[in-house]
Amino acid sequence: MYQRLTNEKSIFHLTKRLKIIADFIQLGDIEEINKQVQAVRELNLEYICSSIIEALEQAQYDHAVQQINVLLNRYSEVLMFIDPEIAALQLELKNLQERLSEIEQNKQNMYAIIRTYRIEKYKRLTPVESAIIIAKHKFYFQKMQHIQAKATTSGVDNTVELEQCQKLYEQVTYEFEQFEKRKKEDENYYNESRRTKGKSSSHLKTDTTMDETMSEMTKLYREAVFQCHPDRFSEDDQKQLAHNICTRLNNAYAQHDWDTVRLIHEQLKLGLLAVNVPVDNAKKLLRLERDALRQQFEMRAKRYKQIYSLNEQFLTIVPTQNHVTPYLERMEAQLHDELADWNRQIEEFNKKDLIVAVSNNFIDSQQCIKRDWEYLIKHPLENIMIDPINDDDLYHWQGIFIGPNDTSYKDGWFLVQIDFPHDFPKKKPMLKLTTKIDHPNVTTEGIMKLCNDQSWSSHDHLRSYLLRMYQIIFYPKVQSDHNSSQSMAIQQFRNDRTTLDETPKRWTDTYAVLYNTREKYIQKSD
Incomplete structure (x- = not known):
């Protein structure tokens, strides 16, 4: 039993060394590769990786990387077989990551549809909508004058009709004010979209939570940086791992990704950078990451559902970006018909010329x-x-x-x-x-x-x-x-x-x- 545990720890260190060697091959650092090869020899496991060492010594780096990947896959399966709980946790993590990726892709697709619709709507429909509002405003004002002129010439009391027309006129005036506000918002969105074209959609809100205050996160960040600073480690593989963790931590802090800062802090407390990680702590690390991914998935799924429900009717009609243009073409045709109808009614008033005639003859x-x-x-x-x-x-x-x-x-x-x-x-x-x-x-x-x-x-x-x-x-x-x-x-x-x-x-x-x-x-x- 003791011999088995010793071999498992040795294989664990071997896989870490081989991962570092693969990284240095990508960087082209020959000196570091040779150092790591010597460290591998000291593990006395050449019977497992002799072909890899031979390929490295002959500078056949592509072949060495292929052999490293084969060995890592082989012993990854062995470790999963040795501890079923670790295997189950790793499988659940993989599933959560795939689900997160899927929901993020769905969210981005939905944002893309809404963005395309808002931009094209502003360009195609806004001018027609503006013309309709102006035509309605003009029509009801002419109608009020027509009612007043008719009352003057006939002497009939049409106060009720006039009040109804005035209410409609005031309603159109309010609609015009609201339309101008929406038009300004759409114009700003359109200009911002043109300015950020081809860049990341920074104007879209992310799902990063802000439950903790900045000061609390800064405290966790500083504690984590102290624990994972590369200068605290002497072995090269530990330095490299610490550098990677520190880079990830700095990026998360700069982007206000508090969930990642908190996760790295907890992982470091459980011995993420320890030379020999206890099995129980390894399981705790996996559970911690699993719980964080679960929380992140639930939060993003809830946010996605909220956004979708607000736009459900629209997204049912326009499920993809390819449906945006045909939908807007139908809307544009309907608006042009409505505008033509209002202009026709205005033209009828102009033909009769009642307002001008009454103004000239009866109202000074x-x-x-x-x-x-x-x-x-x-x-x-x-x-x-x-x-x-x-x-x-x-x-x-x-x-x-x-x-x-x-x-x-x-x-x-x-x-x-x-x-x-x-x-x-x-x-x-x-x-x-x-x-x-x-x-x-x-x-x-x-x-x-x-x-x-x-x-x-x-x-x-x-x-x-x-x-x-x-x-x-x-x-x-x-x-x-x-x-x-x-x-x-x-x-x-x-x-x-x-x-x-x-x-x-x-x-x-x-x-x-x-x-x-x-x-x-x-x-x-x-």
Whole structure:
């Protein structure tokens, strides 16, 4: 019995030496190979590995590696036969690793489908969806005007119908706001995907748990590094094994892979680097690794199930990436049909020309302005305060635009004036900024020329006009120079992004700070 145990330990050391020799063959380190061959001879097991030693001495390294693999496979089976529990643990570990690999592959495939869908959806469907929202918005606004005009001409009380239409209009307005948020998210995702194309998907969340705090993991990491540092060992094979473990530990710590850090720490405590590992400890090491893999598998399986359940309906229709394009083609065709239907309804209003006719014949410009004023009071706009200078004169308005917090115009109070033409709403109002502002589409006189001709129709109303002008002022689009007189400023905005941030902020602090502009506005209001 004693002789058998001695032989088993010798074979254990022999297999470790042969593994190290195979590694040094790959590195091409002849000197280390010769040292390890001498160490193998000292084990007095040449009757087992004589062909390997002979191949190494004759520099037949490929043949030696083949013989080493044969021997390792042979004695791996013997060890499994000697201790059935170790064999069972090793088999379970292999099974868990395969299941982990399978679920990870399934997860990556699912992410790939979702990623492809989101990117292609943004490119193909977003423009059509945007056009539909705009068409719906325009349709319900025209319908409200049509109902009001009909009530004026016929004298019929259609308050209920008008309120229903207003609710639909407000609902579409809310849909538009939500759509813009989703569009921004999809745009950011699309740009990030293009930026990381061909690289690892670092933007995807991993399944690494963060149950332990950083300080606790740092403590375990330092203890483990101390135990597996290569300088603590004298034998070359132990140094090499320690180096491999230390590298794995450092990588896990850098990637915040706390499960691996914890596992290596526990393995080191059980004698992973000991020269003679007791059988019981060897079993404990295998059980420890098995339990860690079980926990990891359960966690990833649960996470995969959660993600799949959230996208189950979509993934049932689009099970692979090859199904994405046909699915989007069907969706795109449906959206184009919907857009055509809305445009057809709008065209019917335009053909009848009821709104324009009623505006010309029955509702004078003052009534239109008053109607828009009342609607603006009921539905105020954020960061916009404006009303007539004199209640007896509805054609001249004054107010302020407050700069948004996410722009260089933050904290600025910008005085604005609006002059209405006497044939409003056939002709657009004119907006002018009386507070100096550094802007590519505002003249030095404060006149807005951007989109003044294209962005107004007799169907528009004051609230949408104010919102549109507010967006143009504080979120300038410098891709096209609508204002030729400001072409130099536009070119500067294009070429110098620093100017886009710094100069407007400096001008805002100088001319539109709260305590200056606010007092001027209050004085004029008084």
